[in-house]
Amino acid sequence: MTSRDSENSMFGQAAPVSLEQLIRWRRDVRRFRKEPVPDALIDRLLRLADLAPSVGNSQPWRIVNVKDAGVRAAVVRNFEAERRKSADVYDGEQASLYNKLKLAGFDAAPVHLAVFCDHHAGQGHGLGRQTMPETLESSCACMVTMLWLAAREAGLGLGWVSIVDPTAISAALGAPKHWKFIGYLLLGWPEEEHLDPELERLGWQPRTPFETRYSELGSQSKAVRANDANHPSRASAGSVTLVGAGPGDPDLLTIKALRALQSADAVLYDDLVAKPILSCVRPGAKLIDVGKRGYRKSCKQPDINAEMIRLAREGLKVVRLKSGDPLIFGRAGEEIAACQDAGVPISVVAGVTSAQGAAAGLKVALTHRDYARRLQFITAHDRRGHLPSDIDWGAIADNAATTVVYMPKRTLAELTEAVISHGLDPKTPAIAVANATRSDERVFLSSVGAIAAELDAAHPEGPVLVMIGEALRYATTADAAEQASTLASVLGGLPIAS
Numbered sequence: 001m002t003s004r005d006s007e008n009s010m011f012g013q014a015a016p017v018s019l020e021q022l023i024r025w026r027r028d029v030r031r032f033r034k035e036p037v038p039d040a041l042i043d044r045l046l047r048l049a050d051l052a053p054s055v056g057n058s059q060p061w062r063i064v065n066v067k068d069a070g071v072r073a074a075v076v077r078n079f080e081a082e083r084r085k086s087a088d089v090y091d092g093e094q095a096s097l098y099n100k101l102k103l104a105g106f107d108a109a110p111v112h113l114a115v116f117c118d119h120h121a122g123q124g125h126g127l128g129r130q131t132m133p134e135t136l137e138s139s140c141a142c143m144v145t146m147l148w149l150a151a152r153e154a155g156l157g158l159g160w161v162s163i164v165d166p167t168a169i170s171a172a173l174g175a176p177k178h179w180k181f182i183g184y185l186l187l188g189w190p191e192e193e194h195l196d197p198e199l200e201r202l203g204w205q206p207r208t209p210f211e212t213r214y215s216e217l218g219s220q221s222k223a224v225r226a227n228d229a230n231h232p233s234r235a236s237a238g239s240v241t242l243v244g245a246g247p248g249d250p251d252l253l254t255i256k257a258l259r260a261l262q263s264a265d266a267v268l269y270d271d272l273v274a275k276p277i278l279s280c281v282r283p284g285a286k287l288i289d290v291g292k293r294g295y296r297k298s299c300k301q302p303d304i305n306a307e308m309i310r311l312a313r314e315g316l317k318v319v320r321l322k323s324g325d326p327l328i329f330g331r332a333g334e335e336i337a338a339c340q341d342a343g344v345p346i347s348v349v350a351g352v353t354s355a356q357g358a359a360a361g362l363k364v365a366l367t368h369r370d371y372a373r374r375l376q377f378i379t380a381h382d383r384r385g386h387l388p389s390d391i392d393w394g395a396i397a398d399n400a401a402t403t404v405v406y407m408p409k410r411t412l413a414e415l416t417e418a419v420i421s422h423g424l425d426p427k428t429p430a431i432a433v434a435n436a437t438r439s440d441e442r443v444f445l446s447s448v449g450a451i452a453a454e455l456d457a458a459h460p461e462g463p464v465l466v467m468i469g470e471a472l473r474y475a476t477t478a479d480a481a482e483q484a485s486t487l488a489s490v491l492g493g494l495p496i497a498s
Contacts, residue, residue: 018263022149027197029157032108032188041154042111042187049147054139056127060119061140062179066112074172075164075184076106082163097204104161109186114169115140116179140182147185155283157190238312240339242326243319244351247463248274248438252352260349265316268308272323272463274438281319286311301331305338312344323463325353329379329406353377354465355404358436362443364474371470372402380408380415387411393422402469408432409464413452419468424448429472434460 046063054060066072083103090098117140119133128135144160151158166181175181199205243260246252253261261267262282269278271291281287288307290299304320311318326332326348339346355377359366366375376395382388396403396419408415420426426449434442442460444451448468455464 022152027157029159029186029188029190030102030105030198031191032105032110032157032159032186033191034108034110035189036110037156037188041156045147045150045154045156045187048150049143052139052143052146054124054142055129055132055135056124058121058124058127058129058136058139060117060121060123060136061143061182062116062118062175064114064116064173064175066114066173071172072106072112075112075169078164078168078172079104079106079161082165086163097202101199101202101204103163105159105186105188106161108191109159109188111187113185113187114173114175115144115182115185116170116175117182118176118179120178137180137182144183144185151187155189156187159186160184161186238315238318239345239347240308240312240318240320240335241347241349242330242332242335243321243349244325244327244330244353245269245273245277245321245323246352247324247354247357247436248277249357250274250276250280252357252437253277253280254349254351257349257351260319261321263317264319266311267319267321268304269321270323273321274323277321286316301334305335308335309339309342309344312339313342322351323354325351328353328377354406354433354436354463355467358431358433358465358467361433361437361441362431362472364472366402366404366467366469366471368402368471368474371473372400374398374401375404376401377404377406379406380411385410387414387418391415391418393418396468397422397424399424399428399470402467402471405466405468407463408466409455412455412466416448416452420448424468426450428468428470430466430468431472432460432464432466434464435462436465438462 042065050059050061052061066075087095087098117137119136121136148158161184164184169184170179170181241260241264243257244254245257246254258280261277261280264281264285266286266288267278267281268288268290271289278287290304290307308318308320320326320335322330322332324330327350332348336346336348355366366372378388378391378396380387395401405412405415416430426447428448430446430448430451432444432446432451432455434444440462442458444454444458446454451466455466
């Protein structure tokens with residue numbers, strides 16, 4: 001993907017980003033791709049940053065685009081020397097971690113910018129500076145923040161290098177004596193996207209609660225004690241949303257689901273969620289695979305619950321992304337209960353369940369005034385992976401119902417044998433659909449008596465469901481005439497409505 005493709009996919013008109021997203025994505029970037037940033041884009045970003053507020057409209061910042069290879073090399077040498085000096089203040093595990101941290105991206109960042117504050121700036125006539133001259137430097141920090149946000153909006157990353165000697169850098173760049181060095185900035189296309197800062201991710205220092213930095217004076221409420229990281233009044237601003245991803249076709253995502261994915265900070269997704277759906281998640285969000293894979297090593301449900309709650313308590317917007325609809329055989333009840341017990345806000349976004357997607361592709365109604373006046377969904381395995389012992393076989397054998405069987409791969413032969421023994425005609429139509437609505441969808445038109453053997457022989461990969469009932473005789477997956485011939489040969493003709 002080119003940088004321009006990345007920019008368009010991340011920030012195109014179809015998926016505008018919010019101010020909150022840009023602020024959350026404003027992280028110190030130290031890992032860059034080496035591809036260049038167009039000069040026109042750099043110019044645009046700097047002009048946007050130049051609109052930053054400043055005390056008395058002083059605009060004291062002075063920006064130097066460092067392109068000279070010799071000067072860049074001198075800056076890198078100074079950084080390495082100062083880094084070695086800084087390491088002496090740490091010991092033990094912290095010293096070991098410090099030496100492993102990547103604290104700058106000199107090796108790849110294509111754009112180097114040095115920022116200075118001009119203390120002789122005549123702009124603004126000194127307004128606001130007589131009492132607080134340091135506001136000139138604060139104004140420069142505002143400009144850097146504006147540049148940071150503008151860069152993220154364009155898909156770029158920015159790193160602020162502070163482990164350098166200001167005097168040495170000023171000399172290397174030949175800056176006037178009345179320019180005070182503010183920072184050395186590295187700009188480029190990020191090599192990877194992360195929501196959380198690298199220092200936090202690697203265990204250097206976690207963020208502390210907002211309440212430790214906020215207090216009230218003169219309020220009726222009790223003031224919050226500042227600088228107390230363990231203050232009991234800490235409140236989480238995070239939340240969990242269970243989102244139905246649909247059966248696989250991204251076009252079947254609801255608008256509400258798409259909005260949730262594009263505003264999420266972290267997405268915990270199941271193994272059955274189609275990969276194109278994951279491309280709808282906003283760049284920078286954590287993607288965490290918590291797939292529960294049938295009959296294979298999987299994430300345990302208690303661990304998934306704990307991870308959702310942990311992330312939400314960090315203040316993140318967490319999406320629990322499930323294939324189909326989360327409320328249909330998706331163990332949503334357990335996750336809802338876990339969040340409610342933990343006091344974490346939770347909401348649910350319905351999805352298109354796979355039965356609906358498969359039926360739409362087949363152009364068959366799951367209900368029919370003549371042949372199916374009831375629709376029922378069942379699962380073909382219990383907690384142990386066996387055929388459930390409490391299935392109402394009489395209801396399944398009812399020829400006036402359409403039954404959709406979820407997760408039937410291992411137990412279908414046992415299920416069809418049981419339902420036939422309870423009176424269902426073995427010639428009743430049965431259709432298996434693997435990977436419904438996806439590009440690799442496979443359809444098996446058969447009968448109740450033969451469908452298990454056909455599936456076993458084909459051994460399709462991916463999620464499978466089986467639909468049973470007389471209404472399915474009208475299913476079409478290709479040209480109508482061709483399909484009618486196939487159905488007639490398999491099922492012995494179409495029924496005549498009574």
